[in-house]
Amino acid sequence: LAKTTQPISMDSYEGQEVNITCSHNNIATNDYITWYQQFPSQGPRFIIQGYKTKVTNEVASLFIPADRKSSTLSLPRVSLSDTAVYYCLVVGRGYNKLIFGAGTRLAVHP
């Protein structure tokens, strides 16, 4: 199971771009990289998933370098409502030990 490392917390201001990097040095060939967002008292919510290079959807972009040992979630022009915990998840086919980790607590300030 690929262990992930993320910053514990980040601060930003409304309108700024936020980049959260996740390290996953022992990622395996079959592993995908998925990011989830969790608000207080709610379950995690899917944001974006990628395997390599760049993926973009209406919410975020995900940048994955060629060696796939890290990934960066990019949130454009954050708002106060983006204050949440963001989890980087790397999962392979043997998922019975799937652990999300502690995530990155993003605080967006006015």
Next chain:
Amino acid sequence: DTAVSQTPKYLVTQMGNDKSIKCEQNLGHDTMYWYKQDSKKFLKIMFSYNNKELIINETVPNRFSPKSPDKAHLNLHINSLELGDSAVYFCASSQGASVNQETQYFGPGTRLLVL
């Protein structure tokens, strides 16, 4: 419409009791999961289940047992509750069973407190 729902939202009980948490998904998904989120916010999978296979995280005590009456429901039964079982339990579902690629949809969580 709630995609993944759980009941109850809060559960306070005494040590030694047996309790159940219910989960239902109306997404037509084939696979359902139970997770435990502890006080440090680590979210760990406990079980995954589809109509073909139950996969158990071997670290989960056998006091915990999933029960699935049909594809849309996966309930979690806990025997002889212990203080360390206090946590938030999340149910989730996904379309298929290839979890490395699947998007999981989570319920709102059940906050269990064992006294």
